[in-house]
Amino acid sequence: MEPPLAVDIDGTLTRPDKSVDPRVFDPLRDWNAPVVVATGKSFPYPVGLCEFLGITQNVVAENGGVVYVEDAEKIVHNGDREGAEAVAAAYREAGYDLGWGAVDMVNRWRETELAVSREQPLEPLERIADEHGLGVVDTGYAYHVKSTAVDKGEGLKTAARLLDRDPGEFVAVGDSENDAEVFGVAGRSYAVANADEKATDAADVVTDASFADGFLEALDRVRDE
Known part of the structure; x- marks a missing residue:
């Protein structure tokens, strides 16, 4: 079976x-x-x-x-969408972009996390995510900001x-x-x-x-x- x-x-x-x-x-x-x-x-x-x-x-x-x-x-x-949105705002305020262009289809329907292009700087993203109590995982296709739990x-x-x-x-x-x-x-x-x-x-x-x-x-x- x-x-x-x-x-x-x-x-x-x-x-x-x-x-x-x-x-x-x-x-x-x-x-x-x-x-x-x-x-x-x-x-x-x-x-x-x-x-x-x-x-x-x-x-x-x-x-x-x-x-x-x-x-x-x-x-x-199970995720933390508000936290992910706060990370996105802080990342942009620091001078970075999510990397998906003017129409972000990657995050448009995302409900619990944030995806950032792997072409964008990782270190500041990890630092900002940590400041908001979130983590970053690299799936090989994008950096995903999400709850560590x-x-x-x-x-x-x-x-x-x-x-x-x-x-x-x-x-x-x-x-x-x-x-x-x-x-x-x-x-x-x-x-x-x-x-x-x-x-x-x-x-x-x-x-x-x-x-x-x-x-x-x-x-x-x-x-x-």
Whole structure:
């Protein structure tokens, strides 16, 4: 019997050009257990992905800041949006920019944290975040300013509770520092070959293949166990 699955999006379900690889669609649709999409992206993105894939909307968004389990009919907010907005204001006052241009689609629908382009200075961002009692995590795609008590692992715990599952039942697949937090909660974990050092160090298994190929390899390994 297939175990519940927790899967990242960027770098895991995608190709190197950041587009979602269509080869993951049917394996996710056919998985015979709950699938939780866990991402650093803002809340609408994983919900939309689930909608277009035709799978149940079980999502951990914004690095654990927002959790939604469709069948439980409940949204849980774990983050600190007011604190993140205060950091954004102070960062701008210090002469820096979030780095997303005049129309910031990255943060437009974000409810519990702040994302800053990795092209922007990190040190002042970390200092300002610390002054507001928040932390910064580098997902490889953006710097995320968030509550230090919130991460994707805590988000998976929330989702598992709403699904009436134990987090240790889950198999997790990911590629980044924020996925290492999920790996510490799930019962078994796979880092795809393109994963960063923190993710590969935390994973039980590192796949031979990268990106979506690595995800598909991980599913094959889970089925063979």
